[in-house]
Structures are given as C-alpha cells and as structure tokens.
Amino acid sequence: MALKASRRFARMNKLGGWLTVVCIAVLVVLLCTAALGQHGGGKQVYVPNEYIVKAQAGSDPKLVAQAVERMGATLVQALPVTDHYLIRLGRWGGHANLYNTRSATQPFRWVIEAIQPNYLYYLCAVPNDEHWNKLWNMRQINMPTAWEIEKGKPRVTVAVIDSGVANHPDLQGRLVPGYDFIDNDTDASNDVIGHGTHCAGIIAAQGNNAIGVCGVCWNGVKVMPIRVFGTGATPTSLLIQGEDYALKNGAHVASMSYGGYGDDPAHRAKISEMATAGMILVAAAGNDSTDLPSYPACYPEVISVSSVGPYDAIAGYSNYGKIDIAAPGGDSSLGQEAAVYSTLVTWSNNAPTYTYGYMEGTSMACPHVSGAAALLLSYGVPASEVKNRLLTSARPPRSGGMDPSRYGAGILDVRAALANAILRIVEPAKGATVGTTPDFRIAIQGINLATVRIYVDYADANDDGVPDDPNEGLVIDGTTVYFYLNSSRTAIQFNWRDISPSSPMTTGAHNLYVSADAAAGGGSVSDWCVFTVAKGKIESGIHMVAFPYDLIQRGTDTPDKILPGTSFLSNTSSRSVLIRWIPIPRSTTDTNPIGYDVYDPLNPVDRVWLNPTITTSGTSLVTGGGYVYDSALRQLRYVYPAGAGFWLIVPYDVWINESYATLDSLSSFDGSKGFQIPIYKGWNMIGNPYAHSIPWRAALFTYQGKTKTLIEAEKAGWVRSVLYTYGGSNVGYQRVTDRDLLEPFTGYWLYATVGGTTTDSLILTLLP
Numbered sequence: 001m002a003l004k005a006s007r008r009f010a011r012m013n014k015l016g017g018w019l020t021v022v023c024i025a026v027l028v029v030l031l032c033t034a035a036l037g038q039h040g041g042g043k044q045v046y047v048p049n050e051y052i053v054k055a056q057a058g059s060d061p062k063l064v065a066q067a068v069e070r071m072g073a074t075l076v077q078a079l080p081v082t083d084h085y086l087i088r089l090g091r092w093g094g095h096a097n098l099y100n101t102r103s104a105t106q107p108f109r110w111v112i113e114a115i116q117p118n119y120l121y122y123l124c125a126v127p128n129d130e131h132w133n134k135l136w137n138m139r140q141i142n143m144p145t146a147w148e149i150e151k152g153k154p155r156v157t158v159a160v161i162d163s164g165v166a167n168h169p170d171l172q173g174r175l176v177p178g179y180d181f182i183d184n185d186t187d188a189s190n191d192v193i194g195h196g197t198h199c200a201g202i203i204a205a206q207g208n209n210a211i212g213v214c215g216v217c218w219n220g221v222k223v224m225p226i227r228v229f230g231t232g233a234t235p236t237s238l239l240i241q242g243e244d245y246a247l248k249n250g251a252h253v254a255s256m257s258y259g260g261y262g263d264d265p266a267h268r269a270k271i272s273e274m275a276t277a278g279m280i281l282v283a284a285a286g287n288d289s290t291d292l293p294s295y296p297a298c299y300p301e302v303i304s305v306s307s308v309g310p311y312d313a314i315a316g317y318s319n320y321g322k323i324d325i326a327a328p329g330g331d332s333s334l335g336q337e338a339a340v341y342s343t344l345v346t347w348s349n350n351a352p353t354y355t356y357g358y359m360e361g362t363s364m365a366c367p368h369v370s371g372a373a374a375l376l377l378s379y380g381v382p383a384s385e386v387k388n389r390l391l392t393s394a395r396p397p398r399s400g401g402m403d404p405s406r407y408g409a410g411i412l413d414v415r416a417a418l419a420n421a422i423l424r425i426v427e428p429a430k431g432a433t434v435g436t437t438p439d440f441r442i443a444i445q446g447i448n449l450a451t452v453r454i455y456v457d458y459a460d461a462n463d464d465g466v467p468d469d470p471n472e473g474l475v476i477d478g479t480t481v482y483f484y485l486n487s488s489r490t491a492i493q494f495n496w497r498d499i500s501p502s503s504p505m506t507t508g509a510h511n512l513y514v515s516a517d518a519a520a521g522g523g524s525v526s527d528w529c530v531f532t533v534a535k536g537k538i539e540s541g542i543h544m545v546a547f548p549y550d551l552i553q554r555g556t557d558t559p560d561k562i563l564p565g566t567s568f569l570s571n572t573s574s575r576s577v578l579i580r581w582i583p584i585p586r587s588t589t590d591t592n593p594i595g596y597d598v599y600d601p602l603n604p605v606d607r608v609w610l611n612p613t614i615t616t617s618g619t620s621l622v623t624g625g626g627y628v629y630d631s632a633l634r635q636l637r638y639v640y641p642a643g644a645g646f647w648l649i650v651p652y653d654v655w656i657n658e659s660y661a662t663l664d665s666l667s668s669f670d671g672s673k674g675f676q677i678p679i680y681k682g683w684n685m686i687g688n689p690y691a692h693s694i695p696w697r698a699a700l701f702t703y704q705g706k707t708k709t710l711i712e713a714e715k716a717g718w719v720r721s722v723l724y725t726y727g728g729s730n731v732g733y734q735r736v737t738d739r740d741l742l743e744p745f746t747g748y749w750l751y752a753t754v755g756g757t758t759t760d761s762l763i764l765t766l767l768p
Contacts, residue, residue: 019333050118058083063111072089129211138224143415151220153377161239164225166354170213177223181245204222212343253377256302257283259297260361288319294319309330327366342364375417393420396527422444425529428529445490448517449485452481453515456475476497536658536744546642548664548744575651581685587616629673647685666690675765677689679764681753696736702765702768724749
C-alpha cells in the first residue's frame with residue numbers, strides 16, 4: 001500500500017512539474033505579448049511584473065502559493081474575486097508569501113487555471129476648471145475621452161472671424177495677432193458685444209488652469225481674432241477682408257458664426273479661394289428656424305452646423321435644410337443652464353470686465369466643430385480628411401429619429417472622430433419596413449472587432465436604445481463577428497436566416513443595437529434603430545391592389561401609413577399614385593361611369609380614399625368597399641377600403657404595414673354572412689376583402705331577390721365569371737377563372753351586365 005502511494009505521489013509530482021513548465025511557457029508568452037502592447041495611447045497598460053492568477057474553484061490558498069512559487073513568483077494577496085490572487089514575478093523582500101508553503105502537508109497539485117496582467121486604468125481627462133460642471137456641451141460631444149487622445153497643438157490656428165476676442169484670462173497664451181477691420185487697427189480685443197469672445201472660449205479656453213471653463217482645445221491650439229462685426233450687421237466688403245486676413249496669415253480653420261440669405265458671388269469667390277488653399281471652413285446654419293439657404297453655411301466647401309440642446313434634440317431656432325453636422329448650441333427654452341457657458345467680456349467706460357456667461361445659437365454650435373477640426377489637425381489628420389472624419393463619426397441622437405435635414409450626418413462626437421471609429425447601421429434603415437428575413441449591414445471603421453456586440457429584440461424599458469440586459473438578444477459578438485465581415489472588412493453583413501435559419505422574424509416592431517470599442521483612444525461607439533417587419537411586399541411598378549381593412553378614421557389612417565415610406569403628394573419627386581375606378585353613372589341622364597379618379601391627400605372631398613360615397617338625385621351610393629354584418633350592432637355596417645380595388649404605382653419597393661387589424665380578425669365580424677360588395681353595370685374594380693386567399697368559385701350574387709352561385713349568375717346573364725388582374729409590366733393582365741383563388745391584397749376587374757340603382761342592385765358576397 002505504501003509503495004502504491006509513493007508511486008502515485010511521484011506521478012503527481014511529475015505531472016506538477018510538467019504543468020509548471022507549461023505554465024512558465026504560457027507566462028513567457030504572456031510577458032512577450034504584454035511587452036508588445038505595454039503602452040496604449042502613450043500610457044502604460046499594466047503594472048510591470050505583476051499578474052493576476054485564477055485558481056481552480058475552491059483551491060486551498062497554500063496549494064495556490066505552492067504553484068505560484070514554482071512559477072518563480074510570490075503570492076502578494078488574495079483578491080476580492082473568488083479564487084483570484086495577485087502575484088509578483090520574482091521574490092522580493094516585503095512581498096513574502098502570505099501562506100507558509102513549507103508547512104503544507106498536502107502533496108503538490110497544479111491549481112492555476114488562468115493568468116493575466118495586472119492592468120492599469122485611468123480616469124478620463126477632466127479638467128479642474130472652476131465651472132466644469134456647467135459644461136454639459138463638452139460632455140455631450142465626448143470631450144473627456146477625446147482629451148485622452150489629443151488636447152491640442154500650438155502649430156494649429158483657428159481664425160475666429162467675429163466681433164473680436166477679448167484678452168480674457170482664460171485665453172491667456174492662446175491668442176495670436178489678429179486684426180480689427182471695424183476700427184482698422186491691429187487690436188481685435190475690442191469685442192463690445194462679447195460674441196466672438198464667447199465663441200473663442202468654446203474653441204480654446206485653457207483647460208486645467210483652475211479658473212473658468214475649458215474649450216474643445218484644452219491646450220496648445222491658437223486663436224486668431226479677426227474683428228469684422230461691431231454692434232450690427234457687416235457688409236460683404238468688410239467680411240471678405242477678414243476672411244482674406246485669415247487666409248494670408250496662416251489660419252488652418254475658419255470659424256464663421258455668421259450668415260446671410262443672399263448667394264453672394266464675391267463672398268463665394270473668397271470662400272472658394274480659402275477652401276482651395278486647404279483651410280477648413282465651418283459656419284453656423286442660422287437661427288431663424290427656416291430652410292432658406294444661409295450663406296456661407298450653404299456653400300459646399302463649408303461645414304454647416306445646426307444646434308442641439310443638452311438632450312440631443314434640435315433647438316427650435318436652428319435652421320434646417322443643407323446641414324452637415326449638429327453640435328451643442330444650447331436651448332434656453334429648457335432653462336438658462338441649457339444654453340452654452342463660456343468666456344465673456346462686458347464694458348464700462350471703455351474698460352473690459354472679464355467674466356463668464358450663457359449664450360445660445362448656431363453661433364455657439366459652430367465653434368465646437370471648429371475646435372474639433374483643430375484637434376484633428378493637431379492629431380495629424382490631413383486637412384483633406386478632416387471634414388469626412390467629422391461627418392462619418394457623428395452619432396445619432398440618443399432618442400427620437402434623426403432627420404438629416406436638421407442633424408446632417410448626426411451630432412458631433414470628437415472622441416469618435418479622433419479614434420476614427422465608425423459603427424453605423426445601414427440596413428435596415430431607421431424606421432424602415434422590411435420582410436421577415438431581412439438583410440442587416442453595419443458600416444465599420446476603426447473599431448476593435450473583438451468587442452463587437454449586436455443585439456436584436458432586447459428589452460429597452462427606458463427607450464434609450466441600449467439593452468437593459470447585456471445578455472438578452474445578443475446575436476453576434478466578438479467571437480463570431482468574423483464570419484460576417486465583407487471582403488474589404490468595412491461592414492458586418494448578415495441575413496436573419498444566418499441567425500435563425502428556421503424562424504423568420506415576426507411581423508411588427510423590432511429593435512437593433514450595435515456597439516464596439518474604438519481601436520484607438522479608448523471609448524466606445526454604438527448605434528441603434530427600430531424597424532418594422534411585414535410579410536407583404538409590393539415591388540416598384542404598377543399593381544392592382546386591395547387593402548383588407550376597416551378604416552373608420554381614413555383622414556388619419558392614410559395610404560402612406562399603410563405603405564410606409566410612400567408619399568402621395570403631387571409635389572413629391574418620388575411620388576406614389578393611388579387610382580380608383582368609380583363605376584357609378586355620372587348622372588341620371590348620363591349612364592357612363594364617372595371613371596378614374598386619383599387620390600389627393602390634400603383634397604378634403606377626395607373620392608378615392610376619404611369619401612367613397614356619392615349622392616345622386618338624393619340617393620347616397622357607395623363607390624367602393626362593402627358591407628359586413630356587425631354582431632355587436634346586430635346590423636349591416638359599411639366598411640372601407642376592404643372590398644375595393646385600386647391601381648397603385650410605386651417608384652420603389654414598399655412593404656405593407658401589417659399592424660392594422662384585418663377585417664376578418666375583428667371580433668364583431670360575422671363571417672357566416674360574408675362581405676357584400678355593391679356591383680354596378682359595366683366594369684367594377686373589386687378587391688379581396690380578406691388577408692388570405694379565397695376561392696372565386698364560392699362567390700355568391702344576389703339580384704332582384706334571387707341569390708346564385710358564380711356559375712349560375714353567369715348563366716343567368718348577370719356577370720362574366722372571368723376576372724382580370726394585373727401581373728406587372730412584364731406579364732400584363734392575367735385571367736382569373738372560377739378555378740382560381742382571389743389572392744390577398746390584390747385587386748380585380750369584374751364585368752357585370754346588370755346592377756347599379758337601388759331597384760336594380762347587384763350584390764357580390766365573398767365568404768371568408
């Protein structure tokens with residue numbers, strides 16, 4: 001027995017030695033790998049010679065210490081994470097093992113499962129400036145993490161072409177010589193309205209100097225003050241002098257918080273000259289809540305900036321239309337502290353008082369983007385790439401939709417621009433309607449693929465787009481993302497079948513969230529959207545359609561709601577068209593049908609959708625739709641648009657919004673009595689009133705008190721049994737016989753030889 005035990009211990013010691021060798025080999029690899037990445041963003045990533053080991057669950061600490069000793073290390077302390085210990089490579093005084101391994105009576109057993117460096121973490125850069133807590137604007141554009149990457153270099157100069165810039169203490173050492181074109185001298189500090197000083201502080205108020213505020217460019221970047229505004233408006237002649245001064249005196253960025261509503265050829269020529277010289281031009285979009293073009297912001301060479309408040313919503317005053325990007329400009333309708341806080345100057349007896357205060361406007365949004373451009377230049381980004389970096393890294397608002405005419409590419413994100421990280425959902429588009437097996441495409445650039453997380457259909461109780469549970473709805477992560485990269489590694493692409501081969505997406509609303517860490521500079525980027533899944537797709541072109549709905553509020557439940565993404569307005573370039581054939585006679589003396597009519601959503605007496613009844617000689621006649629027996633009312637009730645047929649012309653593929661309740665799903669619908677459609681003599685456009693196929697042969701016709709089947713009605717000379725539908729431009733009209741089915745959402749031509757008036761009415765009944 002003793003012999004067997006000694007052999008067993010020998011085998012265990014042999015195994016322990018082998019594991020020790022393996023572990024030391026792993027440690028060497030770990031050391032080499034860590035050495036390669038020891039510094040990130042100019043910072044040390046981990047504590048030299050210190051590591052954290054994970055032991056097997058429930059391991060005796062003395063066995064852990066023995067294993068650590070065999071690695072040539074010392075166990076420093078047990079950590080407050082179960083079975084995790086801090087170790088230090090080598091044996092130094094002051095770091096003796098906490099456990100006396102020499103007195104251990106247990107045989108040696110290897111218990112180390114994992115080893116990692118003892119990583120270092122840093123606070124994001126936050127300045128000690130006195131009023132930092134008031135600078136919501138700097139936090140909104142992610143400046144604390146941006147400053148971890150770049151704070152600014154003195155070789156970059158921003159021209160503030162404005163009302164001058166005072167010699168404010170918070171701008172000390174940041175101003176270079178400029179010019180005053182109002183007083184025609186070299187002292188541009190005579191900012192009598194404080195506007196230029198406020199803008200300059202947003203760009204370059206000195207960070208971490210324990211006073212005041214901090215600008216986008218915490219350090220280094222210079223401001224060239226150019227005074228072209230006094231207390232009122234400024235003419236072209238003065239403005240282009242100031243712009244020319246910036247051009248000829250080496251400014252790299254022009255911050256232009258001004259605008260006018262005239263396309264000024266002389267001004268345009270100067271703007272073009274500045275852009276050709278490589279200057280980055282940034283201008284305020286304007287504060288008149290209009291889409292009228294404001295210049296210079298509307299010139300293509302200029303980055304046009306709209307304004308958002310502290311909660312990402314566009315400020316009510318902000319112009320829209322040609323917008324490139326949005327930035328913090330403030331929204332005092334939410335209170336004074338929702339405006340932008342920056343450097344100010346006031347005057348008394350020609351003496352300046354340097355202070356701080358709130359202002360709002362696209363004038364304040366503009367210098368945020370100007371400062372961001374200066375930081376990118378400081379970081380070494382070529383001037384030719386700066387605009388693209390700013391726009392492609394802009395983020396969507398954290399709530400609500402993103403109208404490009406108001407947000408442009410999105411809200412300024414300086415950290416993302418510096419890190420060059422892009423993560424943007426391309427498909428499905430925000431608010432889009434797609435099929436049950438949709439395609440997904442996410443544009444990527446500058447991200448750490450190992451940190452990718454893609455969620456579909458997750459809980460989001462506060463509607464901020466971010467999953468409440470990081471484990472719910474996760475469909476792709478950093479271990480599987482590589483299967484879905486396109487060949488150029490610029491996008492993650494997949495179809496829902498790749499995620500769920502046997503289960504299509506259910507109809508209704510779905511949410512999508514993507515996130516990843518930036519490859520450089522730390523921080524993360526994310527995007528999210530809500531989209532709708534529908535089963536019914538209508539391809540671009542001409543169709544005969546039907547809508548199986550009972551819509552009482554047709555002024556609200558309009559065709560563009562049923563077909564999201566369409567517009568039926570006549571002045572829309574990509575207009576959709578809805579047409580209906582009205583079969584009733586024009587008058588008592590003219591038996592010809594009224595004929596085609598086109599849906600006009602602006603016409604209160606529109607007959608195609610809003611008013612499907614016409615009064616003739618005191619008699620109200622329905623021109624489409626039909627009647628159902630309402631079990632709750634215990635009587636027949638008129639229903640529309642179910643039962644009506646339409647011509648639909650769409651310039652692009654659309655999906656049917658299936659959130660509307662179909663006729664046969666209504667609890668009050670008595671299917672045993674079917675759907676009754678009044679038929680007029682001649683051609684009638686009818687539609688399948690149900691959301692499922694029904695046999696045409698089962699149709700019933702009632703005329704002068706007699707009810708007959710389809711075949712009997714044809715033999716009686718009431719109708720023709722053959723219907724016609726339209727299969728598209730490549731197919732044309734298609735015959736539908738008594739052996740065919742009426743398909744859902746499809747319209748048909750029916751010819752009747754009788755019917756129309758109250759005394760000569762013909763009723764078609766379609767059973768579900």
